[in-house]
Amino acid sequence: MFNIKPLTAAIITVISLNAFADDSLSTQDQTGDFNIADVNQSSATGSFADQDQVGGDNNAFIFQAETQSTATQIHTGDLNAAASEQSLNTGSSSLQDQQGMFNDGASLQQFGTDSTTTQLQIGDGNSALTWQEEQVQSTALMIQAGDENFVSVDQIVGSGNTASVYQEGDMNTAAAWQQFSDDSQIYLQQYGVGNEAYADQLESQQSTTTIIQNGDSSYLATYQELQNQSQVIVDQSGSLNEMVVDQTGGELNIAYAVQSGDVNSLDLQQIDSFNNQAYVYQDGSDNVGLIYQEGQDHLQIVSSTGQENELDVSQTGERNLLTFSQDGTGNLLTAEQGGSDNTASGSSIGVDNEVVLDQTGTFNVAEVAQQYGSDNLASITQTDNLNYAAILQGGIGNQAFAVQAGASHAAYITQQGNGNLATATQQ
Template sequence: MCKSVFTYLGLLFVTSIVAQSNESQIDQTGIEDIVTFSQYGQENSLIVTQSGDKNIAEIEQGLEEKPVTNTAAHITQIGNDNVTDIIQYEENNNVFQIQEGDKNIASIGLLSNTFDEYGYNSITQTQIGYENIVIAVSASEGDNQIAIEQNQIGDFNILNVNQYTSYSFESEALIIQDQFGMSNEANAEQIGYGLNKIQQHQNGIGNKAYATQYAESYMELSTITQNQIGDYNNASIIQKKYTYRSNSTQYQEGELNSMSAEQQAYSDSDISQNQVGKSNNGKVIQYGSSQEVFQSQLGESNYAYADQTVYEKSTISQIQNGNSNNLETIQSKGEGDNTIQQEQIGNSNSGNVEQFANWKSSINQKQLGESNKASVIQESGISRSNGIQYQEGGMNNAFASQDASNSSISQNQKGELNESEAFQKWGFGKIVQSQLGESNNTYANQQESSKGEISQIQNGDTNIIEGEQFDVYFSSIKQEQIGSSNHSVAKQVSIDFSSMRQKQQGNNNNASILQGDGSFLMEAEIEQSQEGEANNVSAEQYASLSNIVQSQNGTYNEGKIIQKGNDNSISQIQSGNYNLVEAEQTLGNNNSIIQEQYGNSNTLKAKQSFNEFNENNIIIQFQQGNNNSLTTSQEGSFNSVTATQSGNLNVLDISQGGSNNSIIISQTGNLLFDAITQNGENNVINFNRSNGSPSN
């Protein structure tokens, strides 16, 4: 073993040592000094210390044809504008570089060519000062471990690392970069096989961190971690080409920061982004299958974006807590079982999701707060997928659109002044909308579908429901409202074998239905029911072999029906006082109207209009109570009217035009009034009255 100590003041030092187990130490003090030192052999060590400005230390340990092992180099420079450059070959070697001062440069090149042998190399580089640069380049072949650690304290500094590993999946590479200060930059790149790790930490303002990993054939279990604390910082990750089971984690704390991560991995990889502060930006782009994305932001005026081009079983999860935040997600080209989840807590937030070409996939959005907006779009070959939206608070808006089959949309809102819209195309779709609160509005639309379903429920006052179906078959609309001053509208156009149902509980409500647009449907159904006071219900149907049922319970209610077509039926029933029922059937045969009223001061009106085929129609009317009135008009042949009144001060007015018609009247009570008119031939009137006399 040999130990050499050299101490110089202001000169050029050049030497070369070829031996084993040597320890060399060089101390220099001065300006523009140069140390050039070469060391060959095994188990050597070198310590170089330079004090002063514009000094240079050039160290070479080993050659490609003369590698070294178990060798260490420790270089320290104190001053400004200094340069240290180290080249080292083979494994189990250590390098330490320390510089204190400004505008210094530290660089190292490490090469390990050992095959089928496990080795370990480490590099530690530290700089304290401003406008400094650190560079590390390493290349390894074989089952080696290479660790590079870089540290800088100060402003306007730069870190650079390039690591290359090949030929072995057992190799391990590690990069650690730590910067404290402002306007610093850290760059790390890993290329090759095996287990690769990059860790970057920055504390300060206006810093930048860039990390890249990729393989020429295969890279497994690779990770990148970036941590930044401060404002106006930027972090970027790229993992691409043949990576597998990769992991990216980014964390930022501060304001006006941005981060981005891109993975082009085979499968089973994930990206996690976490930001705390205001006006931050997070972006993710990911390719592959069985992938995961997680984004979290705490603060205001933040933006998070995720784009997945995946095959199957991949997920995106986004969470924001604060006001005026924005989430945006795109998931495309999937083969199935992909999911997207968004959650926002706060006010004036926006969440947008788009899914393309996915099968059996799902979207789930949740917003808590006021003046929020949620949007879901699923289209281009999507099947058996579902979109779920939940909002709690006031003045929120939910929008969902599906261009898909066998899929569903669910929208749930709690609060006041909320709006929800849902659009669905193609068959076997289902839309479910629920609102709890006042002054809310919900709309649903289905097109070109068979066995489509729309279900809408509202609980509260001054709400509006609207549901529409176009070019659908075997489909249904169901609407239910609990509260007062509500409005419900349903419409079906160009449909057969479909149904609509409306139910309202409360006062001053309005429900209306339009089924058909002039082209007659087949076997359509309408059912409407109301409970309360001052309600209004109406239905219009263009159909054959169809029926309408209306029921109202309460006072000052009105029910109205217009029905056009053949073989149709109308059934109306009211319980209460001061109610009105109207029904009209036109352009058809074999139709029937059945009306019932229970209470006082009620009015019944029925009309079957004439046309050349107006035959075999039936009107049946029943009233029980006092001060009621009944009016009937029927035109055509082989028609019949049956009217029954029970009570006092009732009025009956019936007119028939045509031949072979019949009227059957039954009145019970006092002070009854009636007017009966028949125009035509072979008509019959059967009149039965008790406890009263007619007025005419």
């Protein structure tokens, strides 16, 4: 015969009672001092709760009600706390793993199916929050390494969504929201100290946001609202940079932005857009980009290298194309494209040069090349159709103006030297 010890008999009795009650299972393993592990299972048929604690003064709580799910909590260290609630779920799982001291984690899953949440925190004083509600086959993954970081993921009503957040460093904040969205993805990576990164997807389908931020005290936020099959890809590195990307209303849009250096600022908006593409590059310090697209089938490729340059570009209408580059200090581009099928291109090299482009007709072409020098001004205005204007400048203090208010005109201006003034008006 087998001899069963009293403790073993007690464990078997508890497991047996759980099995007879609703086939739920709970396991708890504690090594250390003053740890607290609490499991509450109510009408949790087929559910499993596991708590493992190594260290001191850790606190773990799992609540499972009217669910068939799995919850796992692991504490390695001291003074960590984790709470997990699963209610009215089927096939969902939650994992909270904390290594270090003073870490906090909370996970809420309700009214969902086959969804997962994972929180991994390594370091001290980190916090992680997850809220999944009415999600089907969605995934929330959060990994933090360092001290005093905060991460939050909310997934509210949807299916097939993924939110993956990785933070490494100290005092960083990251948050991802997916609400009323399906088959959408957020991938967020953040490295450094004191950074903030936020990604929001609202009523978006099959859309993707990818964020990489590396540096100190920088801010980055992206918004995808009422988007279908759109993409945001952003990369920011350095210190004290700011970037905001907003896609509101539309489909098949691409916003791609890279910003490196210090104290740069970029605001990129695609509003009520269809198949628009914007590619923005800023490298240096104190550069500013203001990018706006509305309409359809636009393409914009702009870049700034240096210090205190500014890009102010707006595209409305249909099928407009703009490419421009700045290299130097204090250069300014102001460009507005309306109408349709217009093309603008150019470059500014030097110091304090300015370019102004205004196109409101159709099939116009504007080209500007400021090859060298400083304080040059080139301005092209096209308000009709099938016009062509080109300005070439090199030197100091030159000014060139081309105004085309009629159709099918051509204007060419070349300036080499200093203090020249040229004006071409065609009606």
